[in-house]
Amino acid sequence: EDQVTQSPEALRLQEGESSSLNCSYTVSGLRGLFWYRQDPGKGPEFLFTLYSAGEEKEKERLKATLTKKESFLHITAPKPEDSATYLCAVQKTTTPGSSNTGKLIFGQGTTLQVKP
Amino acid sequence: DAGITQSPRHKVTETGTPVTLRCHQTENHRYMYWYRQDPGHGLRLIHYSYGVKDTDKGEVSDGYSVSRSKTEDFLLTLESATSSQTSVYFCAISWDSFGEAFFGQGTRLTVV
Numbered sequence: 001e002d003q004v005t006q007s008p009e010a011l012r013l014q015e016g017e018s019s020s021l022n023c024s025y026t027v028s029g030l031r032g033l034f035w036y037r038q039d040p041g042k043g044p045e046f047l048f049t050l051y052s053a054g055e056e057k058e059k060e061r062l063k064a065t066l067t068k069k070e071s072f073l074h075i076t077a078p079k080p081e082d083s084a085t086y087l088c089a090v091q092k093t094t095t096p097g098s099s100n101t102g103k104l105i106f107g108q109g110t111t112l113q114v115k116p
Numbered sequence: 117d118a119g120i121t122q123s124p125r126h127k128v129t130e131t132g133t134p135v136t137l138r139c140h141q142t143e144n145h146r147y148m149y150w151y152r153q154d155p156g157h158g159l160r161l162i163h164y165s166y167g168v169k170d171t172d173k174g175e176v177s178d179g180y181s182v183s184r185s186k187t188e189d190f191l192l193t194l195e196s197a198t199s200s201q202t203s204v205y206f207c208a209i210s211w212d213s214f215g216e217a218f219f220g221q222g223t224r225l226t227v228v
Binding site for chain 2: 031032034036041042043044045046049087089091101102103104106107108109
């Protein structure tokens with residue numbers, strides 16, 4: 001069964017305290033792994049796409065990495081404005097004879113709180 | 117924000133009534149999706165569209181129907197609302213089937 005698991009569920013950090021969020025996945029074939037940020041009452045905001053093991057993407061204090069079984073979102077020297085829920089999602093490869101719908105399988109998210 | 121507008125943003129409705137949620141995009145993206153987000157379940161796909169009048173079911177489609185008569189509009193209908201359909205509903209769009217999806221602001225639906 002296809003599954004995406006994020007850990008921890010919640011993370012509290014002091015401002016400047018670096019850490020990592022984990023996304024482990026079990027799918028029959030990975031086409032892409034996506035990271036989103038979601039603020040309370042808002043829709044998910046796209047951050048990164050990773051397509052192959054060893055790939056890394058960076059944006060400000062965030063860096064996403066990918067292995068064959070999991071992805072990490074590293075947060076370096078976080079600030080209070082980084083507080084949000086971070087969502088991981090995977091997109092599967094297509095099977096012969098079927099079309100790729102683009103649909104995403106989401107994990108349940110990690111809620112990050114950064115205290116000043 | 118990507119040009120995605122969901123309406124209404126909030127709605128309270130009674131059990132057994134039909135409800136239609138609207139997603140409107142100005143990006144001319146081919147793919148459109150409806151997800152629901154619930155505590156403990158994350159985001160789950162309800163229905164999606166890969167073109168005008170081309171739609172298909174997602175993993176939690178029971179009790180929902182969709183229509184797409186124009187590129188820019190994707191409607192989600194709850195045929196007879198139940199309390200289990202109380203949720204936050206998100207519309208998403210993507211240019212193609214393997215790129216990133218962009219999400220709307222969501223509709224909070226409460227069925228009483």
